[in-house]
Structure formats: C-alpha cells, structure tokens
Amino acid sequence: MSEELKDIKENIMSQINNGKIKMKPKIYFILGSISTFIGLISSIVISIFLFGLVRFSLRTHGPMGQYKFDQMLSYFPWWTVVLAIFSLILGIWLIHKYDFSYKIKPWIIILIFILAIATVGIFIDIIGFNDILFRYGPMKGIMGNGYLRGPL
Amino acid sequence: MEEKELSDEEIVEKVRTSNQELYVIIVDRYQKKLIRYVNNLIKDENKAIDVVQESFIKAFINLNNFNIEKKFSSWIYRIVHNQAINLAKKYQKETPLLENWDFKSDDNIEEDFEEKEIKEKVEECLKNVPLIYGEPLSLYYIDEKSYEEISDILRIPMGTVATRINRAKKLMKKICQKN
Numbered sequence: 001m002s003e004e005l006k007d008i009k010e011n012i013m014s015q016i017n018n019g020k021i022k023m024k025p026k027i028y029f030i031l032g033s034i035s036t037f038i039g040l041i042s043s044i045v046i047s048i049f050l051f052g053l054v055r056f057s058l059r060t061h062g063p064m065g066q067y068k069f070d071q072m073l074s075y076f077p078w079w080t081v082v083l084a085i086f087s088l089i090l091g092i093w094l095i096h097k098y099d100f101s102y103k104i105k106p107w108i109i110i111l112i113f114i115l116a117i118a119t120v121g122i123f124i125d126i127i128g129f130n131d132i133l134f135r136y137g138p139m140k141g142i143m144g145n146g147y148l149r150g151p152l
Numbered sequence: 153m154e155e156k157e158l159s160d161e162e163i164v165e166k167v168r169t170s171n172q173e174l175y176v177i178i179v180d181r182y183q184k185k186l187i188r189y190v191n192n193l194i195k196d197e198n199k200a201i202d203v204v205q206e207s208f209i210k211a212f213i214n215l216n217n218f219n220i221e222k223k224f225s226s227w228i229y230r231i232v233h234n235q236a237i238n239l240a241k242k243y244q245k246e247t248p249l250l251e252n253w254d255f256k257s258d259d260n261i262e263e264d265f266e267e268k269e270i271k272e273k274v275e276e277c278l279k280n281v282p283l284i285y286g287e288p289l290s291l292y293y294i295d296e297k298s299y300e301e302i303s304d305i306l307r308i309p310m311g312t313v314a315t316r317i318n319r320a321k322k323l324m325k326k327i328c329q330k331n
Contacts, residue, residue, distance in 0.1 A: 008205045009179050012212070016172055021209055023168070029217045102307035 036097055043091035044117065050084035051121030052129075088114065160224035168215055179208055182228055185295060189229070190236045192278050192290045194243070203239055207232040226304040229297075233287070233305055240283060277328040285320035292317055 015021045092110055095101050101109060155163065155174055160181070167175045183204060190200035211218075211231050218227050275294060278286050291297040291305060299317075303310045 008183055008201065008208070009176060011205060012179055012208050013173070013176050015209065016175060016212060021213055023172075023215050024213055024217070026216045029214075103303065103309055105309055 036094055040091055040094040043087040043094065046087040047084055047091060047117045048121045048124065050080045050087065051117055052125040053080055054084065055122060055125045088117065091117075161220050164215060164218060164224055165220055167212075175212060178211075178224075178228075182225070183208075186228070186232050189290060189295060190232060192275065192294065193236045193283060193287060194240055195279050199239060200236075203235045204232060207235045210235070223301065223304070226297075226301050229291070229295075229301075229305040230307070237283075277324045280327045281320060281323055285316050285323055288313055288316045289320040289324070 092113055095109055095113065096106075155166070155177060158166070158177075160178065163174050163177055167178070186204045186207065187197070187200050190203045191197050194200060194203070207228070211228055214231075218224065278290060281289065288302050288306065291302045292299075297305070299310050299313045302313045306313070308316075
C-alpha cells in the first residue's frame with residue numbers, strides 16, 4: 001500500500017513538472033460563470049415574456065370572445081410554448097449549478113422558480129408591457145398581423 | 153518544513169500563485185483518507201487508487217475554480233465522490249445504488265448501538281450497505297465529517313444527510329446482526 005501511495009504521489013508530481021497536466025486559467029472559470037449567469041437570466045426573461053404571451057393570447061373576455069379565441073388559435077405561435085418550457089427547464093438546470101441549490105430541496109426550487117416566473121409574467125401582462133412589445137417592440141409580429149390588428 | 157504547517161487553503165493559494173511543487177503536501181495529506189473512502193464505496197482497492205489519482209489530477213487542473221473561502225477537504229472529497237460514483241455506475245450490478253431502498257424497523261437503534269460500537273462496525277459492515285446510505289455513513293463515522301461537510305460533499309440538504317445516516321444505522325443493525 002505505501003509503495004502504491006508513493007507511486008500516486010510521484011506519478012502526479014511528475015505529470016505536473018513535465019507540464020503534462022496544467023491548471024486551467026482563472027479566466028476560464030470566470031467566463032464559465034458569466035455564461036451560466038447570462039444563460040440563467042436569458043432563460044428567466046424568455047420564460048417570463050413567453051408566459052405573458054400565452055396569458056395575453058388566452059384572454060378572451062369581452063364581446064366576441066369565442067371569435068377572438070378561434071382567431072388566437074389560428075395565429076398563435078405554438079413554438080413559443082415549446083421555447084417557454086425549454087427555457088424553464090434550462091433555467092432550473094442552470095440554478096442547480098449554483099452552490100446554494102443543493103441546500104434546498106429540488107422540488108422547492110422548481111416550485112419557486114415556476115411561481116416567480118408565472119407571477120412576473122402575469123404582472124407584465126397586467127401592466128400592458130407585453131402588449132407594447134408585441135405591437136411596437138422587438139417582439140412585433142410574433143403573433144401575426146391579423147391578431148394584433150385591433151378591434152374589428 | 154514551514155509549508156507543512158499551513159492550512160489546505162493556504163497551500164492551494166501558494167500552488168495557484170507561486171509554487172506548484174507544494175501540491176505534493178495536499179496529495180500527502182489526503183491520499184490515504186481518500187483511498188479508504190473510495191474503497192469503502194467501490195470495494196476494490198486497485199480501482200480506488202486509480203480513482204484517487206485521477207481525482208488529484210482533476211483537482212489540480214481545476215484548482216483555480218476552488219473558492220478559497222470554503223473548505224478544501226469538502227471540495228476534494230466532492231471530486232473523489234463524483235469520480236467514484238461514475239465508476240460505481242459502471243458496476244451498478246455489483247454495487248446497488250437504489251435511491252428508495254428501504255426497510256421497516258421499529259427498534260430504537262440508539263439504545264442498542266452506541267456511537268463507538270457503530271464506528272468500529274461501520275467499516276466491516278459497509279460493504280453490505282447500499283451506496284446511497286453507505287457513503288454518508290462512511291463520511292460521518294470513518295472520515296469524521298460534520299453533517300454540513302457531508303451536505304457539501306454529496307450536494308444534498310442537511311436534513312437528507314441526517315435521514316440517510318439514521319436509515320443507514322438501522323440498516324446496518326439489520327444486516328450486520330445477521331452476519
């Protein structure tokens with residue numbers, strides 16, 4: 001055993017001294033952390049806006065509700081639902097990369113994450129921010145022109 | 153030698169910034185403990201030695217990712233744990249990894265097993281305990297890690313650590329009394 005331990009030590013140190021194994025530079029890990037953070041924020045933002053979009057589209061109150069609902073079904077960009085779910089899963093996966101995540105039960109993290117996104121998504125929809133984005137902002141045209149043409 | 157009196161974290165900082173040779177002190181401090189730990193998990197000393205060697209190499213490569221504010225021992229144990237689990241998964245049939253492996257026992261094991269007795273028996277009984285319970289048990293009794301450190305190594309909440317250790321004690325009593 002002691003001979004094998006000596007071997008381990010010698011083997012590792014010779015690889016270090018020969019330059020066979022090298023430490024990854026700090027910047028590598030800093031860039032990794034930044035990418036993770038950006039990925040997490042992006043997935044949260046995308047999830048929130050797409051959740052808002054789904055809620056916005058499903059509002060069929062007022063006159064001609066059924067007509068609006070049928071119209072929504074034909075114009076609705078279903079890929080956004082897939083993207084929203086994907087973003088949500090990505091966000092949860094990225095949260096698990098952070099040290100604090102394992103100190104809390106996973107289902108609590110998932111629940112809080114989904115509830116937070118749903119709450120902010122509803123809030124953004126209520127204040128009408130989604131509406132502005134869909135009509136004039138970067139998401140203009142996402143629902144197709146017909147749906148956002150305004151009241152008939 | 154002056155460096156030998158430094159803490160793990162201080163040595164790591166020196167390895168990162170000025171003297172890579174000091175990594176040998178880290179290897180010296182941990183190799184025995186880690187080999188015993190892995191051997192308790194995978195029950196094969198040769199493989200345990202390989203796992204520990206690979207882990208030291210991996211740790212060195214990623215040394216700049218270690219947060220000096222935290223405990224180095226938890227970090228190196230975490231790396232070894234990951235390596236050992238990857239290997240154990242390959243031999244899953246030999247080493248059961250069942251998450252929901254459970255049993256019924258109404259006995260109060262605290263009355264029957266004093267901690268010292270458990271510590272002595274852990275090592276000999278460990279090979280019969282599923283990995284999911286054997287690992288926290290080994291860390292707690294043999295490596296004398298706190299619940300918090302075990303939580304950091306296994307990346308599970310402290311409550312889960314306590315539950316697993318408690319179940320492992322009951323399981324050990326059941327298994328080891330048979331033998």
